[in-house]
Amino acid sequence: xxxxxxxxxxxxxxxxxxxxxxxxxxxxxxxxxxxxxxxxxxxxxxxxxxxxxxxxxxxxxxxxxxxxxxxxxxxxxxxxxxxxxxxxxxxxxxxxxxxxxxxxxxxxxxxxxxxxxxxxxxxxxxxxxxxxxxxxxx
Amino acid sequence: xxxxxxxxxxxxxxxxxxxxxxxxxxxxxxxxxxxxxxxxxxxxxxxxxxxxxxxxxxxxxxxxxxxxxxxxxxxxxxxxxxxxxxxxxxxxxxxxxxxxxxxxxxxxxxxxxxxxxxxxxxxxxxxxxxxxxxxxxxxxxxxxxxx
Numbered sequence: 139x140x141x142x143x144x145x146x147x148x149x150x151x152x153x154x155x156x157x158x159x160x161x162x163x164x165x166x167x168x169x170x171x172x173x174x175x176x177x178x179x180x181x182x183x184x185x186x187x188x189x190x191x192x193x194x195x196x197x198x199x200x201x202x203x204x205x206x207x208x209x210x211x212x213x214x215x216x217x218x219x220x221x222x223x224x225x226x227x228x229x230x231x232x233x234x235x236x237x238x239x240x241x242x243x244x245x246x247x248x249x250x251x252x253x254x255x256x257x258x259x260x261x262x263x264x265x266x267x268x269x270x271x272x273x274x275x276x
Numbered sequence: 277x278x279x280x281x282x283x284x285x286x287x288x289x290x291x292x293x294x295x296x297x298x299x300x301x302x303x304x305x306x307x308x309x310x311x312x313x314x315x316x317x318x319x320x321x322x323x324x325x326x327x328x329x330x331x332x333x334x335x336x337x338x339x340x341x342x343x344x345x346x347x348x349x350x351x352x353x354x355x356x357x358x359x360x361x362x363x364x365x366x367x368x369x370x371x372x373x374x375x376x377x378x379x380x381x382x383x384x385x386x387x388x389x390x391x392x393x394x395x396x397x398x399x400x401x402x403x404x405x406x407x408x409x410x411x412x413x414x415x416x417x418x419x420x421x422x423x
């Protein structure tokens with residue numbers, strides 16, 4: 139799977155990934171899968187000790203959901219760079235939507251490249267992570 | 277506790293991580309990514325991959341799986357890990373990562389800032405047989421303690 143360079147123009151929207159509900163069970167699975175066992179993600183009492191009102195999602199889980207949208211669109215082997223900033227906490231029950239917009243399509247060193255702005259928002263439109271991805275096209 | 281600015285440029289960990297097919301499967305299951313290229317070698321080969329590739333955020337597994345003492349190492353630099361926030365995470369992908377890959381990983385301290393809002397940036401380079409396949413950068417900040 140890959141993107142056809144000629145079919146892309148600035149302002150195009152990437153196919154969004156909506157309806158991603160975060161659950162406590164998912165945070166437990168993500169802790170085991172990633173090896174990040176910081177208990178603020180899995181044990182409510184530890185989260186409260188850290189000054190939170192309950193567990194919060196791993197930022198990397200949210201980046202992973204956004205990564206799924208990107209690899210669904212471009213193919214994992216075509217992603218050159220992917221980076222995000224973490225903007226707001228995500229809690230169990232939040233329903234996330236991953237989105238993206240084409241910012242620039244250009245040729246550099248003979249490679250057809252596409253830069254996109256990407257983000258994850260909750261149902262209220264609060265931005266959880268935002269960043270940039272560069273993919274190669276054919 | 278204050279950040280030890282002399283750590284800038286220092287190597288904090290060097291390790292080898294072997295990529296396990298089941299960790300790719302487990303990470304995709306936790307993220308909720310059902311794409312069969314991550315779990316089924318035949319589906320992956322149809323899409324032009326040698327085997328089931330690692331997903332875009334697999335770097336986390338390489339860090340915590342290969343270097344489970346990472347938080348102790350960061351703590352030893354004078355960083356209060358109870359207060360730290362993950363500010364940024366960035367990747368450069370140079371080649372797909374596959375099950376069975378033995379990755380030589382090196383974590384260095386790329387940038388440090390002291391003061392009221394401490395900051396630290398860590399760079400991890402993963403190489404397979406001498407060829408760099410992934411460069412990861414993690415930036416953390418430590419906001420002032422609540423008064």
